Amino acid sequence: MLTKDRLSRLCRARDLLRDLDHAELSIADVAQAIALSRFHFIRQFKAVFGETPAQFRTRERLEAAKRLLVEGNETVTDICMTVGFTSLGSFSALFAERVGQAPTAYRKELDGDFASLQPHCLMLLREAWSADSQFSRSQKA
Amino acid sequence: MRIKLSGIYVDDQQKALDFYTEVLGFKKSQDIPVGEFRWLSLVSPEGGDTELSLEPNANPIAKTYQDALFEQGIPINAFEVDDVDAEFARLSEQGVAFTTEPMKAGEVKLAVFADTCGNLIQIYQRQVA
Numbered sequence: 001m002l003t004k005d006r007l008s009r010l011c012r013a014r015d016l017l018r019d020l021d022h023a024e025l026s027i028a029d030v031a032q033a034i035a036l037s038r039f040h041f042i043r044q045f046k047a048v049f050g051e052t053p054a055q056f057r058t059r060e061r062l063e064a065a066k067r068l069l070v071e072g073n074e075t076v077t078d079i080c081m082t083v084g085f086t087s088l089g090s091f092s093a094l095f096a097e098r099v100g101q102a103p104t105a106y107r108k109e110l111d112g113d114f115a116s117l118q119p120h121c122l123m124l125l126r127e128a129w130s131a132d133s134q135f136s137r138s139q140k141a
Numbered sequence: 142m143r144i145k146l147s148g149i150y151v152d153d154q155q156k157a158l159d160f161y162t163e164v165l166g167f168k169k170s171q172d173i174p175v176g177e178f179r180w181l182s183l184v185s186p187e188g189g190d191t192e193l194s195l196e197p198n199a200n201p202i203a204k205t206y207q208d209a210l211f212e213q214g215i216p217i218n219a220f221e222v223d224d225v226d227a228e229f230a231r232l233s234e235q236g237v238a239f240t241t242e243p244m245k246a247g248e249v250k251l252a253v254f255a256d257t258c259g260n261l262i263q264i265y266q267r268q269v270a
Binding site: 001003004008011047051099100120121124127 | 148152153156160171173175176177178179180194196197199200201203208211212214236237238239240242255257258259
């Protein structure tokens with residue numbers, strides 16, 4: 001049973017993991033900040049949020065990197081450091097693995113199209129069912 | 142006019158699809174790629190034609206809304222079940238975290254759990270008088 005207090009502490013941990021200004025915190029540090037043992041923190045975080053704290057933080061950092069690549073002019077190296085990675089090589093490799101293309105290629109493809117990074121229901125529905133969508137083409141084929 | 146489609150925000154569409162199909166037991170209905178996202182919807186295996194879309198919370202406004210409900214312990218949506226106690230047992234067995242164990246609330250019996258995608262979901266059972 002997840003008490004209100006425990007839920008509140010896990011939310012606080014989630015905020016810390018998202019916060020790029022606290023990138024130096026280890027998972028054990030975050031556990032300590034919400035007064036849970038590292039073991040219980042990881043176990044409960046995964047039960048509630050579906051991934052371990054480390055997996056969550058990595059996903060959040062990559063999402064932050066995508067936004068910075070599209071909306072700003074910082075170099076890939078600067079973005080890598082800003083979102084909490086210490087190695088450009090591991091950042092670029094992980095980005096390519098998860099997103100499907102290298103950071104520079106991703107930036108070039110979106111070319112400032114920030115709206116496509118934060119779609120809403122109507123936009124998804126419209127795009128999915130538009131006459132030239134992949135889905136519509138497959139239906140006609 | 143009909144209610145055919147409802148939606149919830151999720152923090153990761155693939156993670157959401159896995160949980161809603163493999164743990165809760167819904168069936169995938171539509172899965173259409175839209176850029177790096179998907180138009181993704183589910184139906185219940187128990188019938189009915191209402192679909193539930195799993196929408197990315199990538200828009201900061203969506204994330205703020207979703208987080209605020211979650212942090213206040215407020216379910217974002219509710220599903221009807223035949224037996225809340227049985228669903229509580231089945232889902233608990235699979236590691237689902239409940240914030241409210243089965244309890245009577247007037248005409249219904251309800252429970253609330255975390256959907257692993259940033260939401261709390263209520264299940265409820267209508268009580269036969």
